[in-house]
């Protein structure tokens with residue numbers, strides 16, 4: 001991680017002691033969590049994972065299987081840990097209100113209480129840039145944009161509450177420091193959402209259409225850059241740093257047309273790029289109608305449409321964010337370019353290639 005470090009970081013060089021290199025990753029079995037665990041290990045951290053499931057084994061990594069709403073289970077996993085990364089969340093696609101409220105709100109309160117009780121000094125939350133997204137254009141959005149008043153789904157609604165809880169818990173007097181990382185559109189090897197959903201849609205012939213004029217710019221962020229942002233934040237988080245209790249956008253700093261990104265991925269995997277344009281308003285209205293119908297008919301039908309209003313909004317509007325604050329305060333610069341990230345991602349999915 002060769003970076004230009006901010007001046008206040010250089011002015012107080014503190015060697016990262018062995019005890020402060022003991023960390024836990026809540027949600028460490030997931031897509032981002034596992035990449036984070038691997039990089040932390042490379043950087044000499046001793047890592048524990050706390051997750052509701054164990055999806056892999058890694059020599060040197062201790063796994064604690066449990067629900068983050070269970071304080072006792074968390075406490076035993078956080079023993080002797082000084083740094084915690086919280087990147088667990090139910091998948092956005094579930095849209096299960098009760099589950100999001102239980103895990104993202106109640107569970108995060110439990111994480112904060114357990115951290116304080118266990119003597120953890122630093123908590124780094126994986127939030128989301130979508131906490132300010134309401135389904136309409138955001139161009140170069142900065143962190144001072146207000147939280148969405150009408151969040152596009154329960155996932156976003158509870159991510160807002162979660163971020164507020166974590167940032168408000170920052171208390172220099174008590175020696176408990178917090179920071180939130182807001183990534184956007186994470187992609188990379190082993191991602192269970194973006195590429196698999198896209199390929200599934202392509203295989204069902206649903207990737208022929210471009211929603212809108214196809215010029216809307218979006219941030220897609222390679223997973224290693226997101227990991228890099230988390231580790232920088234953890235290492236910069238000290239009582240005298242300006243980052244305490246603040247959110248930081250972490251992006252690839254290369255906004256791309258949503259449909260160019262989709263096309264590059266699809267073509268890379270051997271599928272045709274979308275070609276035919278459909279008006280945004282029409283597709284959004286149809287998605288809304290379909291969503292209403294599935295909601296009304298839910299006692300009779302268990303049908304999950306590919307086109308949801310939320311997905312149409314994500315596919316047809318501008319939503320890209322400035323990561324200037326992270327550059328300034330964390331010395332953040334993306335470590336993998338979009339081109340390289342796309343190439344590595346395409347290569348990592350041989351089983352999703354056309355004809356495989």
Ligand SMILES: NC(=O)C1=CN([C@@H]2O[C@H](COP(=O)(O)OP(=O)(O)OC[C@H]3O[C@@H](n4cnc5c(N)ncnc54)[C@H](OP(=O)(O)O)[C@@H]3O)[C@@H](O)[C@H]2O)C=CC1
Pocket residue numbers: 026027028029030031032033050051052053066067068069086087088089090091103107126127128129159182183184185186187192193
């Ligand atoms: N992927 C993206 O594009 C973006 C993600 N984020 C945020 O990044 C974080 C990581 O996302 P990602 O890696 O994609 O998600 P994943 O679903 O891959 O990882 C989340 C992990 O948390 C686990 N988990 C869920 N509920 C609990 C619980 N109650 N107790 C313990 N563990 C639990 C999940 O288990 P299980 O799979 O069994 O539910 C999973 O292993 C999330 O907070 C997400 O909101 C933010 C912006 C963009």
Ligand SMILES: CC(C)=CCC[C@@H](C)[C@H]1CC[C@H]2C3=C(CC[C@]12C)[C@@]1(C)CCC(=O)C[C@@H]1CC3
Pocket residue numbers: 184185186193194195197198201206207208209211218219220306307308311312314315
């Ligand atoms: C930048 C960002 C926040 C990305 C999030 C990723 C997902 C929301 C996308 C991954 C695959 C996308 C997709 C569609 C919408 C957005 C995604 C779910 C469509 C449903 C849009 C309409 C179509 O023509 C089919 C698309 C399938 C893939």
